[in-house]
Amino acid sequence: MAPTAAARLSIVPPPGMSAGGAPPPRRGRRHPWGGIPLACCPQSPVGGGARLRGLLLTKATTGGDAGVHVHVKAGGSGSPVGGAPAAAVAPGLTxxxxxxxxxxxxxxxxxxxxxxxxxxxxxxxxxxxxxxxxxxxxxxxxxxxxxxxxxxxxxxxxxxxxxxxxxxxxxxxxxxxxxxxxxxxxxxxxxxxxxxxxxxxxxxxxxxxxxxxxxxxxxxxxxxxxxxxxxxxxxxxxxxxxxxxxxxxxxxxxxxxxxxxxxxxxxxxxxxxxxxxxxxxxxxxxxxxxxxxxxxxxxxxxxxxxxxxxxxxxxxxxxxxxxxxxxxxxxxxxxxxxxxxxxxxxxxxxxxxxxxxxxxxxxxxxxxxxxxxxxxxxxxxxxxxxxxxx
Incomplete structure (x- = not known):
């Protein structure tokens, strides 16, 4: 069985909104909320990287048009999944x-x-x-x-x-x-x-x-x-x-x-x-x-x-x-x-x-x-x- 590793959720506020009601950050900078660990996400090696199996998070909404974008990273170092380029962490072929x-x-x-x-x-x-x-x-x-x-x-x-x-x-x-x-x-x-x-x-x-x-x-x-x-x-x-x-x-x-x-x-x-x-x-x-x-x-x-x-x-x-x-x-x-x-x-x-x-x-x-x-x-x-x- 492939080893497991923790993944991190980095929740990035949408444009015009910041965490805890704080002023929005300057343009060009991102202030992600603290990472929330997700334990026991099975991974298997693919091309020297890691592949997350199971549920991958792409986007979550809080109501209305405002959205909280959720990115999944393997061990805190992967690429965002939602709207990410081809190199993003993703499940392998079926x-x-x-x-x-x-x-x-x-x-x-x-x-x-x-x-x-x-x-x-x-x-x-x-x-x-x-x-x-x-x-x-x-x-x-x-x-x-x-x-x-x-x-x-x-x-x-x-x-x-x-x-x-x-x-x-x-x-x-x-x-x-x-x-x-x-x-x-x-x-x-x-x-x-x-x-x-x-x-x-x-x-x-x-x-x-x-x-x-x-x-x-x-x-x-x-x-x-x-x-x-x-x-x-x-x-x-x-x-x-x-x-x-x-x-x-x-x-x-x-x-x-x-x-x-x-x-x-x-x-x-x-x-x-x-x-x-x-x-x-x-x-x-x-x-x-x-x-x-x-x-x-x-x-x-x-x-x-x-x-x-x-x-x-x-x-x-x-x-x-x-x-x-x-x-x-x-x-x-x-x-x-x-x-x-x-x-x-x-x-x-x-x-x-x-x-x-x-x-x-x-x-x-x-x-x-x-x-x-x-x-x-x-x-x-x-x-x-x-x-x-x-």
Whole structure:
């Protein structure tokens, strides 16, 4: 549970009126009444400051047009709430607001990565689909943007589904799990990432099937790929490899996100300990570097699962299908050698390392831009409920 601290009420008389009937102060000066302590106002750290939860006081009236303006300050040092700028002490985003910010930021970041790094993904897919078969280099490098349309269409909703779910679950779980903001924060991050994976994979799977078939050169257009899958397998064909997709994403994100959060926390702590004036807050390039490192490690570890997922999604009609992830892993290792399970490792690591830098950098920038806007919208909606009369 977050520590509590006292807040102070500074009651400022309105223009033309002073405390106890005294003459009004000179223009440009303010004579607040003595602060009245309010004990036990729960706070939680947000961006190095304090966030007051519960009832915040904005304005109180004494009758008529005269008003007594009430300002709430955390520990006597916060900014006024009523009519204050964005830096004022205020409650944080609600779970709904957190979901909205994560959804939009994830959509922007995911689309940026897919558009910029799609050729690396195509090259990786072709290497994995070919396995140990000899493939001409020209064929590997031809049409590297094949399948970009379904990828872009899926990118925004899939990334939005993941990050909207991840941010909302991370917040709820961190508040629910004992010491979820401290020692057991990685547990909250892993569980939140797992929930995000299920949501994202459900949205992405049909687009991924079409995209990878186009990347592997099995069809000439998205329309041909869709008709072929429907004709041979029906609706279930669009979720071929769904289990392998989820099982690939779960360990990937179970590694990536706790590692990403830990790298950010440690780097910020070191900056704060060294006396940086911004209190250790990371810059965009530093956040991107953390995302890149976390993504590279996770990509290398989960490459065998990615190989199986690619094979299941690009199986041609008439071939013996893989019965699942375990069957795929064992068959590939038995028939082609263990080395086949690392096919595409280098382009996958490079792709995700670069993608992590772009994705997390773009995600954090977009999130930082959207958060105050959504917070102001929520504050306006709650404003009337925070006012009371003295």
């Amino acid at each position: 779970p709904t607001g957190t979901f909205q910010v994560g959804l939009l930021a994830g959509a922007v970041a995911g689309t940026a990565v897919d558009v910029v790094l799609f050729p690396l993904d195509t090259f990786k897919t072709r290497v994995q689909a070919a396995g140990t078969a000899a493939v001409a280099r020209a064929q590997l490098l031809r049409g590297l943007y094949a399948g970009i349309a379904p990828a872009v269409v899926a990118s925004a909703p899939a990334a939005a589904a993941f990050f909207g779910t991840y941010d909302a679950l991370k917040r709820v779980l961190a508040d629910t799990i004992p010491d979820g903001h401290g020692r057991y924060a990685p547990v909250a991050h892993m569980l939140a990432a797992a929930g995000g994976d299920v949501a994202s994979s459900t949205v992405r799977a049909p687009f991924e099937v079409v995209k990878q078939r186009l990347q592997a050169g099995m069809h000439a257009s998205s329309g041909d790929a869709i008709r072929s899958v429907w004709r041979t397998s029906g609706f279930r064909g669009f979720y071929a490899g769904y289990g392998s997709l989820v099982l690939r994403e779960l360990p990937f994100d179970a590694l990536q996100f706790p590692l990403y959060e830990a790298l950010k926390s440690r780097w910020a702590a070191r900056r704060a300990a060294s006396g940086h004036p911004d209190g250790g807050r990371l810059q965009t390039w530093q956040t991107s570097a953390c995302g890149s490192a976390a993504g590279a490690v996770s990509a290398a570890v989960t490459t065998p699962l990615d190989v199986v997922k690619t094979r299941m999604m690009t199986q041609a009609a008439g071939t013996v299908p893989y019965k699942g992830v375990v069957d795929g892993l064992s068959r590939i290792a038995r028939e082609e050698g263990v080395a086949a399970l690392t096919a595409g490792l280098v382009p996958r690591v490079v792709w995700i390392a670069l993608g992590g830098a772009i994705f997390f950098g773009g995600y954090e920038v977009t999130k930082a831009h959207l958060t105050p806007k959504v917070l102001r919208m929520e504050q306006r909606r709650r404003e009337e409920g925070r006012a009371f009369k003295l």
